[in-house]
Amino acid sequence: MQSSLSFLSVAKPLSVSSPVRIKCSLFTAPSTTDPNSMAASGPKWAQKTITLPPQRRGCHLITPKIMKEIGQDLSGFNCGLAHLFLQHTSASLTINENYDSDVRTDTETFLNRIVPEGASAPWRHTLEGPDDMPAHIKSSMFGCQLSIPITNGKLNMGTWQGIWLCEHRDEPTARKVVVTLNGI
Numbered sequence: 768m769q770s771s772l773s774f775l776s777v778a779k780p781l782s783v784s785s786p787v788r789i790k791c792s793l794f795t796a797p798s799t800t801d802p803n804s805m806a807a808s809g810p811k812w813a814q815k816t817i818t819l820p821p822q823r824r825g826c827h828l829i830t831p832k833i834m835k836e837i838g839q840d841l842s843g844f845n846c847g848l849a850h851l852f853l854q855h856t857s858a859s860l861t862i863n864e865n866y867d868s869d870v871r872t873d874t875e876t877f878l879n880r881i882v883p884e885g886a887s888a889p890w891r892h893t894l895e896g897p898d899d900m901p902a903h904i905k906s907s908m909f910g911c912q913l914s915i916p917i918t919n920g921k922l923n924m925g926t927w928q929g930i931w932l933c934e935h936r937d938e939p940t941a942r943k944v945v946v947t948l949n950g951i
Contacts, residue, residue, distance in 0.1 A: 813840040813948040819932060821939030826863075826871035829944075830929040834922070837946050842920040847950015849922055851913045854943045857902035857936050859909035865929025878905050878935070902935035909933055917950050 817836045819829060833851070834841075841849070853860050864870035882901045883889070890900035913930065916923040932942060 810949065810951055811843070813837075813843075815840065815946050817944045817946060819942045819944060821941050822932060822934045823939055824934050824937055825875045826861075826931050826933045828865055828868075828871070828929045829932045830865060833930055833944070833946065837948065840948055841917065841922070844917045844948055844950040845919060847917040847948060849915045849917055850947045850949070851915070851930065852945045852947070853911040853932070854945060855911065856906055857899060858942050859906045859911060859933045859935065860913050860944070861909045861931050861933060862913060862915070862924065862928050863931055864927055866927055871931065874933070878908075878933075882908075896937070898935070898937045905933065905935040917948065 815837060817833065819832060837849070851860055863874070882904050884898060884901045886897075888897070888901065890897075892900040892903070915930075932944075934942070
């Protein structure tokens with residue numbers, strides 16, 4: 768699929784009453800029977816919300832759970848992107864070491880050292896407990912979304928990479944991840 772956008776140039780600054788014409792054309796590549804062609808099949812989408820069971824505070828490798836839930840859909844994509852979105856503000860997603868669990872422990876130690884907690888912490892937001900505002904900050908540091916390439920029906924991550932759920936609260940709660948697959 769190709770798209771072509773062309774804009775009408777304007778020689779003078781625009782005012783509110785100055786109309787601007789924009790021409791937009793969308794071209795769809797012709798279909799082909801060549802299985803190696805990117806135009807062989809149209810783009811497709813799949814989406815699933817995965818509920819992860821409550822996890823204790825810390826960083827947890829969730830790649831096997833994600834793959835179990837999306838594996839069948841994922842196998843239908845030759846090339847594309849998997850987008851993972853965590854629907855929470857006190858946990859986060861990241862990609863990191865998938866082999867040595869000490870990396871997850873050390874990451875949790877690091878986060879707890881750089882984001883203070885307890886009575887001496889400077890946070891005003893404490894309505895949901897003293898660990899809530901630090902959890903929000905940690906979530907913002909790592910983020911709540913990931914984009915991973917799909918190649919030949921698999922997530923195209925490095926040998927030692929895995930998807931982590933980082934739980935930043937003391938009280939475990941189930942977490943929801945929306946996984947959206949797009950590609951051909």
